[in-house]
Amino acid sequence: MNQMKTALGLMALALAAGAFAGTTVYNGTISQDSPPGSVANDQVLIINNDSKGNQQVLSIGNSGSGTVITGPKPCKPDKPTPAMDCKGKDLRGVKWSGVRLTAGRFDGADLRDAQLDGTQLDNATFDKAKLDNANLANADLVNATFDGTSLQGARLEGANLVNTDFINANLTGANLRSTTMVNAVFSGSDLTRADLTGAQFVNADFDAARLGEVTWVDGRRCASGSESECQR
Numbered sequence: 001m002n003q004m005k006t007a008l009g010l011m012a013l014a015l016a017a018g019a020f021a022g023t024t025v026y027n028g029t030i031s032q033d034s035p036p037g038s039v040a041n042d043q044v045l046i047i048n049n050d051s052k053g054n055q056q057v058l059s060i061g062n063s064g065s066g067t068v069i070t071g072p073k074p075c076k077p078d079k080p081t082p083a084m085d086c087k088g089k090d091l092r093g094v095k096w097s098g099v100r101l102t103a104g105r106f107d108g109a110d111l112r113d114a115q116l117d118g119t120q121l122d123n124a125t126f127d128k129a130k131l132d133n134a135n136l137a138n139a140d141l142v143n144a145t146f147d148g149t150s151l152q153g154a155r156l157e158g159a160n161l162v163n164t165d166f167i168n169a170n171l172t173g174a175n176l177r178s179t180t181m182v183n184a185v186f187s188g189s190d191l192t193r194a195d196l197t198g199a200q201f202v203n204a205d206f207d208a209a210r211l212g213e214v215t216w217v218d219g220r221r222c223a224s225g226s227e228s229e230c231q232r
Contacts, residue, residue: 072105080104097135117155137175 072085077094082102089109098118107127114134122142131151138158147167157177161184168188178198187207195215215221 075086085105087107093113095115100120104124117137120140128148133153142162145165150170162182173193181204182202185205190210
């Protein structure tokens with residue numbers, strides 16, 4: 001663990017000094033106390049923000065290797081990359097299935113009917129974006145934010161929603177079957193007619209969420225719109 005802290009410390013100093021430009025792959029050795037494979041998902045750290053607000057992200061996966069991504073990157077729908085800044089862009093119907101878009105910025109973007117199934121979108125932001133009828137099945141949405149976002153009829157079945165925020169989002173009729181929700185926040189969201197069959201909840205927050213006609217985790221229909229009634 002000390003080796004890992006030292007390596008990260010050196011990288012943070014190099015980033016702060018502007019030593020990295022573009023995309024740089026770190027091929028040194030990083031040790032960990034936990035057994036190999038015990039980290040379920042890549043862990044992404046925001047290392048530094050420069051004077052222009054550009055983020056520098058270190059992603060460390062199970063292999064022990066890391067990638068430093070200096071961003072934000074220009075929005076190129078035909079060549080999508082991590083840390084891409086697509087705020088407010090018209091991206092209707094894009095086909096980004098299985099693409100790595102870690103730390104992307106999609107706030108206010110129009111992503112209706114987008115194909116994002118299996119896409120890696122950890123630490124991405126979609127605040128006030130339009131994702132109606134988008135396909136996010138089996139996507140990695142760890143630490144992503146969808147605050148005030150429209151996801152009507154969106155497919156999120158099997159998605160990883162660890163520490164994901166859907167505050168005041170519109171998820172009417174969304175498919176959330178078999179999702180993993182750990183510390184996910186749905187406060188103030190509209191989940192009317194959403195399907196949560198088989199979803200796994202750990203500390204999920206549905207405070208003030210609208211749950212009318214929701215299909216709950218065990219297949220029961222929530223007719224009253226009350227979370228407490230649904231969970232009985």
